[in-house]
Amino acid sequence: MSEEQDRIKKVSIVCSKGSLEGIYPALIMANGARMEGIEASIFFTFFGLYAVLKKFNNKIKIATVGNPAMRVPDAKGMSLPTILGAIPGMSAFATSMMSKEMEKLDIPPIPEFLEMIHDAGGHLYACKATVDMFHLTTDDFCDEVERVLTVGEFYELSAGAQIIFT
Amino acid sequence: MATREIAGTTVEVNDEGYLTNPDQWNEEIAKVIAREEGIGELTEGHWKVVKFLRDDFKEKGVMPTIRRVKNAGGIPTKDLYELFPEGPLKKSSKVAGLQKPASCI
Structure with missing residues (x-):
């Protein structure tokens, strides 16, 4: 096969987790795809849907419980036992520390990031089953969400794409 | 380091064709690279981007x-x-x- 045929042309990313470390990889991969001229869509499902709920997507936090790789005060510090991660405010504190590091790298907050991906021609979709289960309406979503899709429609739109699950 | 001649100027480039010394750049070089990259003629909008990138890189490094x-x-x-x-x-x-650019954003 030639290099052109091997080149990835389209990606469909499924964002299923609602923690900061669950959402950012999906956003970064979608944005990075657009930067390379690759078509990109994100399908937000289950708690990942919180990334596109306008009342909640500026309050997304890191999970400090049940994360054996979590270290304090930085990535090479001592590991944070789950019982300490459960202290009130720990998640907010870890989130604020990481947000500062991300800002240094020019990684935008989630609402701005969604806007950038949308402006870059990326597509954002919400999962119908989750929308029904959480009793949401289109008013709950930020403007960049194009449509609510069934899984079937998601596969249809993903024709020819690499599907990435995060 | 490879060199190539663009618009009558000899410049140093890497293996992907990026100039390795921004000081060797001029507007004629920009026009040639733009055509090679399939962008075509550079408009005012293009120049605004190019100017910002160069000024910001110069300032921030x-x-x-x-x-x-x-x-x-x-x-x-x-x-x-x-x-x-x-x-x-x-x-x-x-x-x-x-x-x-080496950034993902």
């Missing part, structure tokens, strides 16, 4: 991100993608005679 082009350069992301399709930051940086 690091390659700006798309977010910085938007927030500090005042160039909407949508416009950047329209001006330099199929790789907005990579292509605009190449036209601007700068290194390939």
Whole structure:
């Protein structure tokens, strides 16, 4: 096969987790795809849907419980036992520390990031089953969400794409 | 280091064709690279991007991100993608005679 045929042309990313470390990889991969001229869509499902709920997507936090790789005060510090991660405010504190590091790298907050991906021609979709289960309406979503899709429609739109699950 | 002649000037380039010394750049070189990259004739909008990238790199010493082009350069992301399709930051940086951006944003 030639290099052109091997080149990835389209990606469909499924964002299923609602923690900061669950959402950012999906956003970064979608944005990075657009930067390379690759078509990109994100399908937000289950708690990942919180990334596109306008009342909640500026309050997304890191999970400090049940994360054996979590270290304090930085990535090479001592590991944070789950019982300490459960202290009130720990998640907010870890989130604020990481947000500062991300800002240094020019990684935008989630609402701005969604806007950038949308402006870059990326597509954002919400999962119908989750929308029904959480009793949401289109008013709950930020403007960049194009449509609510069934899984079937998601596969249809993903024709020819690499599907990435995060 | 490889060299090549662009628009009558000999410049140093890396194996992907990015200029390795921004001081060797001039507007004629930008026009040639833009044609090679499939961007065509450079308009006022293109020059605004190129000027911002060069000025910002000179000032900060690091390659700006798309977010910085938007927030500090005042160039909407949508416009950047329209001006330099199929790789907005990579292509605009190449036209601007700068290194390939290493950021993911």
